[in-house]
Amino acid sequence: MPKGQPTVVPDDGLTTRQRRHRPLLMVYTGDGKGKSTAAFGLALRGWNQGWRIAVFQFVKSAKWRIGEQTALEALAGVHAEKGVGGPVEWHKMGSGWSWSRKAGTEADHAAAAAEGWAEVKRRLAEQRHDLYVLDEFTYPIAWGWVDVDDVVAALRDRPGHQHVVVTGRRAHPALLEAADLVTEMTKVRHPMDAGQKGQRGIEW
Numbered sequence: 001m002p003k004g005q006p007t008v009v010p011d012d013g014l015t016t017r018q019r020r021h022r023p024l025l026m027v028y029t030g031d032g033k034g035k036s037t038a039a040f041g042l043a044l045r046g047w048n049q050g051w052r053i054a055v056f057q058f059v060k061s062a063k064w065r066i067g068e069q070t071a072l073e074a075l076a077g078v079h080a081e082k083g084v085g086g087p088v089e090w091h092k093m094g095s096g097w098s099w100s101r102k103a104g105t106e107a108d109h110a111a112a113a114a115e116g117w118a119e120v121k122r123r124l125a126e127q128r129h130d131l132y133v134l135d136e137f138t139y140p141i142a143w144g145w146v147d148v149d150d151v152v153a154a155l156r157d158r159p160g161h162q163h164v165v166v167t168g169r170r171a172h173p174a175l176l177e178a179a180d181l182v183t184e185m186t187k188v189r190h191p192m193d194a195g196q197k198g199q200r201g202i203e204w
Helices: 016-020 035-049 067-081 106-126 138-142 148-156 172-178
Strands: 025-029 052-057 089-092 130-134 163-167 180-184
Touching: 025 035, 025 067, 025 172, 035 052, 035 067, 035 130, 035 163, 052 067, 052 106, 067 089, 106 138, 106 148, 148 172
Parallel strands: 025 163, 025 180, 052 089, 052 130, 130 163
Antiparallel strands: none
């Protein structure tokens, strides 16, 4: 998009303003680092615009508190006290990390993911939020814990003006096809390749 101008103007009967303000379904996928970071950065932009933000983490442990959660919940407090920005909710729908052993059975995790997705669907129907961050939601889809056709239909047909961003590796082709924006993070180099573990301020 040179100089911020689209390369194609579709013959869809919409005005430039109408087309510009359509709600987006966005997917950040790929093996590179930065998918969740990008989504939370988008949440910060939305908060600044006064949007109602909801984050649903589908895999990370409820015991693990990442830096973005602390920051966004602090901004939710600023909104409540001073009316600046927008309200923020943060929900953790799973247990454990996607790359480590998790407590509980697979059935437990599948049930938690299904319950989380059902809650997202309810909120979409009620138009509760302006931006939904469905963090690491590609994994429950890939593992068959939620039905991809149900996910695509609910996200594609959501009412009103609700933006949705989904993160995680190996996004399902049907989800990619339905999305308005897809970014694939490609790993070129990572400190873990040289044996370096994650560190404060970078990974959390």
